[in-house]
Amino acid sequence: MGVVEDLADGLARDVLxxxxxxxxxxxxEKVSKVLGDLSPTTQEAFMTAIRVRLAEKRGREFMEKSxxxxxxxxxxxxxxxxxDTGH
Structure with a gap:
């Protein structure tokens, strides 16, 4: 990862x-707005890291319950x- 992604991911871990x-x-979401005021690039990297981490957590919980x-x-x-389920 690059500097932006590394910093954004670290912040995402800490915020979560x-x-x-x-x-x-x-x-x-509040942190995202703070970032967006100064750096939309950092904001997007942060939100990507948040979404990936939340999705991983949800997937892991599903697996563990199963x-x-x-x-x-x-x-x-x-x-x-x-x-894609057709219904």
Missing amino acids: AAQGELDDDRFF LRAKRGQGVAPVAPRGP
Whole structure:
């Protein structure tokens, strides 16, 4: 990664960690606006890092719930229907 991506990803990690302490699950949007005022390039790299990290977290949670259900420790989650499902 380049300097912009490295800095933006580091900030994204820190912001996502801080959200719990701040009790504000949309805090990243405020940080994004601060970045956008000075550097739209950094803002976009930050938002990409946020989206990737949130998607990875959601995917990991889905996998873990599925594995727990398979092991008899809960109900399997239902995957969201995408536009390619035909219905």
